Amino acid sequence: MPPPSSALPEVISLGCRLNIAESETIRTLLGRRDAVVVNSCAVTNEAVAGTRRAIRRARRERPGAELIVTGCAAQIDPQGFAAMPEVDRVVGNADKLLPEAWAASEPVRVSDWDAVRRDAPHLAPAFAAHVRAFVEVQNGCDHRCTFCAIPFGRGPARSAPAGAVVTRVAEVVAAGHREVVLTGVDLTSYGQDLPGRPSLGKLVERILTHVPALERLRLSSLDSIEIDDRLMALLTGEPRVLPHVHLSLQAGNDLILKRMKRRHLRADAVAMVARLKAARPEIAIGADLIAGFPTEDDAMFADTLALLDDCDIVHAHIFPFSPRAGTPAARMPQVNPAVARERAARLRARAAERHTAWLHRLVGTRQRVLVERPGDRGHAEAFAEVGLDRTMQAGTIADVAIIAVEQDRLVGVAA
16 A cells, blocks of 8 residues: 555544544544644553554654644643654644644643533544544543543543434435444443433434434444443344444453442343343444453452353453553552463453354354455454455445355355
């Protein structure tokens, strides 16, 4: 793939789907500026290190472009990134979707979250780089999990008004997107700051009612304890809501969950998945899990390892614990980092086994696949990756017969 033209902006998006969504707005705000923006992640120390590597690589590849760093890592440590010789400007998360922030010239523009109480920003209607449209409906978080630095980077929880969300979804569908992903930092807390406290389930109902042309609606990470009956009914009974639920579980041991300041217990997570699978067996369960949290012993880790089976997890995001400065968990008795890495490797190995076994169970089925660039691959409704036997137009939905599993993805023949 050739390097981007020096006359056009480039946005490098790291981390979560929310960053992907916001990067599209940033791209629009930049116009035709000769700039590279690194939209950073701070979920772990490794994510911050990855941001620094991306900055250095971007400077080597675009030596003459203006290089701007934004995102969570920039919000949390603006001076640290401003001190990098490769960096021209730092723009904080509170400012990065404001046109005036990109028109300004000050080296560091980072607002204090305590002064920021805006509604969650809305996205640009075009998503040139993605076949899916990511629509941000919520930002920030009011919970304080002991390991998490993201509230420092994203600020207080705030939701976009439902009417504006429906309008945005209608726009991206009219622009040709057949799948929409609702994103947020704490998505299931949607609406708690709005008049009448509308729930995420109510928002989804409103989208489906008022945008009948929307074919596929996917939800990003959910907090299992906040899935109410309305949202449960939509996840299990609405065909346009895709059968793919990613849960923020983090651990499988009750004492560790309490020390994380999570709001659910192990049994709550297992029961939630059992309800989902009983009502809609084809639902694929994903989860975030942390290995080596402070005070975790072998028995506690075994509970988390067993959670992969007990919650039928087939899409797992595994992280070794990373102490983030300023968080309570960083002051707790630490597990040896080598032990945390070894435990994370064991979790990943078991998760990979489960994922592969799940793919093999899909051989012989027919799947509806959203074709992705360059046209020889895509993802099915339950987010299984599918390689196609022929190149098709990106953004279309293909009916595909699954014939094999190769290199940890399905192989299909398009009808």
